[in-house]
Amino acid sequence: MTGRSEFERRTEPFRKELLAHCYRMLASVDEAEDLVQETYLRAWRSYSSFEGRSSLRVWLYRIATNACLTALEQRGRRALPSGLGAPGDDPTGPASPTDVAWVEPLPDSLDPELVVTGRESLRLALIAALQHLAPRQRAVLILREVLAFPAAEVAVMLDTTVAAVKSTLQRARARLDEAAPDRSSVIEPTDPQARALLDTYIEGFEKADVAALERALRADAAIELVGTTTWFAGRVTCLRLLEQAVGSPGDWRMISTTANGQPAAAAYVRDATGTHQAFGLAVLTPTPTGLTHIYVFNEPELLTRFSLPLQLPPGGG
Template identity: 50%
Template sequence: MGAPEAGTLTEAFEGERRGLFAHAYRMLGAYHEAEDVVQDTYVRALRGWENFERRSSVRTWLYRIATNVCLTLIEGRGRRTFSSGLDSDDLGPWLEPFPTDPLDLVTARESVRLAFVAGLQHLAPRQRAVLLLREVLAFSAAETGEVLGMSVPDVKSALQRARARLAEAAPARDDVLDASSPRARALLARYMAAWEASDADAFREVLRADASIEPVGSPASYTGRAACLAFATPAMGAAGDWRMVATEANGQPAAVAWLGGEPYGVAVLMIAEDGIMAITLFGDPELAKIFVPTG
């Protein structure tokens, strides 16, 4: 029997593209690297398609390629600084926010929340892969072993260790509101209005007493309402300096920000009924352009 038509691969790949992208993002915590992984996966799949013997499903095969591309990237990374709230010496790169479409069920909000993705970076790479394949993508232990070249007992052992480590590293979900919640949308709107009006009092009113601000890539983070205000108030400038647009990132409420008319970055909020619990700041103009391409 001859090799399957390449068009069959392309069709299968396009059906899995969003899932592969989300998987690579969870593995790496980096939006741009995840894009590269998806492209690399397709190129490698095309090269290997003629020899693909269909001993597994095309889906399993594609995720095996993508997962191994991610593992190779992780192994090749130098020691790079992570956000200050994550106290591990061997983490990957800084987190980048993930633009989520509320209608896109593939990227299931809970599995791309910043706290979850950040917690994943504490896991050994293969433990991370096992947990994602088993618990997010619902691969069987046998399929997971096939993807990673592991025995079923080894997969089960790695999953147990990954669950335990993630429980230690990732903060509890607590009473976090979904981005679609009316209360979350209202607090996001008040947050943006406070910054656009340079109104520190209005900003104070939306923060919980235990709120935190983490500027990703900074050596410092700020915990408690007073510390948050001391950090943020000088940056608020004059009314009109900031312009913000509401969006959703990692399944959480977020604001894309411009300062002085120029793209500035993205703020991702963790919100509860009684106020904003945490603000993660990504000061990257290129990310602003990704979330709102027209600026």
């Protein structure tokens, strides 16, 4: 029992950062949680042979990274709609379903402190861009550039050479530059402008005020309907979609939250009884000049991950 309690005491402080690491690798909260569990099981089984040639943190990251690489051998990459094709031009048409595995949003509440310190590396657009990298490229880039492990330690984790790590990192950077959007203008969710944009977005839906939504969107804004291959680019086209969606005043109620270090709105739509049933989550990308992206996850059960109810009673604001 002493050995087990010592193991837990020494390793538990790394659990949440390992979850973030596995999430960056896999783009799935569920899979990341499973892999962290597997990491701790493997670590416990081999703890008696851990000889301290590396730090405990490096040892745990080695186990977690290799568990992720094994998992990635068995499936394709996760994606967002914009990673699958060109934007649509007819918001009145039906969305196109597909069996693609999607990038999942990460509740900031899983570890607020970690999200604050590593917020940029958890933003949805970057998580999606990382999925374009080959798994080992992804691992090297995350370990070196996000987590700042020295090349020698990364080489030990991946059972390779320092030279191989450096060349892999170079290729990963070049590929990421092709896949990743410009993130320099994105502002933090605590910024007053970000809060104002979230409030305007929520007001637009709750009051069926399309003009408010128009004020919130930048001219180059995009809306992605995650779970389908459908997405739209440009404020004019996006507003045509939103005009159909807002309905009448009171049809929607929303609760503000945060996901992937970005402002988000949990959405509820009114049914025939006047009860607002969970619809899903909208994750927003705010900049000083407006929203550039709205990712819509039409998954009611997703709200339970954010400790939110699946329905709201009639009435309320």
